[in-house]
């Protein structure tokens with residue numbers, strides 16, 4: 128029997144539905160994973176990480192396994208600073224916190240900035256894990272549609288102006304994935320980036336910029352919001368999950384010093400010393416810049432394989448945005464209920480993420496599917512889309 132658990136009054140979210148991930152964790156063996164936003168297995172540097180772990184332990188013995196951690200750990204933060212500086216984001220050490228993945232950075236930012244009075248502005252659709260994080264702190268959202276150039280900042284402005292006129296609370300933060308967005312793959316145009324920063328100043332909110340995919344560009348990309356921000360309003364969140372390995376759990380947040388101080392107090396994982404030391408040791412020999420270029424080329428080619436298969440196998444009525452980087456293609460198929468299509472598609476041998484999972488109301492986006500080209504091989508991508516095309520044709524009754 129369960130005791131009566133005195134849950135905190137601050138807990139906002141009680142899930143009355145299955146968390147979306149549960150469905151997809153039941154994938155039948157052999158099902159082609161166009162759902163998984165994971166790196167391609169062949170691009171995860173497992174042998175290099177093994178060698179780095181051996182070198183680390185040979186050279187340092189127990190140090191990286193103690194609370195105090197490895198003497199290499201500061202090198203990880205320094206490396207992140209160098210990489211950010213190369214992208215025009217010079218950040219002093221006291222404005223940077225290495226976290227257990229970008230997710231912990233989003234959670235810490237939410238923890239220090241939000242309470243149940245707070246309003247959060249988000250893209251609609253957006254990264255579902257971030258949605259769940261924000262819902263742990265507040266139920267108040269401003270949702271802003273996305274088109275092929277990213278967030279519709281004109282619609283953000285309209286909602287802000289209406290709120291101000293009606294005396295309703297304004298957002299405290301805007302969470303955005305401006306580059307190769309999850310789930311739409313879109314990239315916010317340079318004009319809209321300027322517009323967001325201007326609105327942040329005018330309506331006095333902070334911007335949380337999630338740049339989890341920003342390194343994986345197939346061509347040129349606009350400057351990050353952080354690089355364009357002269358007012359220090361942007362909390363920049365980065366990750367090595369997509370460029371090295373998600374299981375390493377290395378991310379970071381760059382933010383004003385006072386926010387970093389408060390986030391450090393609240394971050395009670397004691398720094399996950401071994402993971403940070405191992406990443407630092409790995410980066411010593413990784414030639415990371417070359418690696419990122421290799422990865423971008425590989426994902427570019429996988430994207431092309433997916434786009435060619437979509438053109439060959441989906442009905443004429445289907446449309447999609449062409450991503451210029453990252454992991455995802457967002458497909459719209461009028462007349463489909465993606466959540467209902469999923470079990471049938473899985474039965475036939477392919478999985479995707481239904482559009483509904485990325486919207487706050489869990490209902491919008493029924494005609495949309497997030498397809499990931501990162502994980503499977505080009506052959507499997509082509510086969511997966513062929514199976515999907517057949518399932519879609521069946522569902523449309525043609």
Ligand SMILES: Cc1ncc(COP(=O)(O)O)c(C=O)c1O
Pocket residue numbers: 164227228229230231254304309337339365366367368373376377378
């Ligand atoms: C937009 C976005 N942010 C953050 C993350 C999580 O990154 P991490 O593994 O560093 O926590 C993901 C992973 O899918 C993502 O898509």
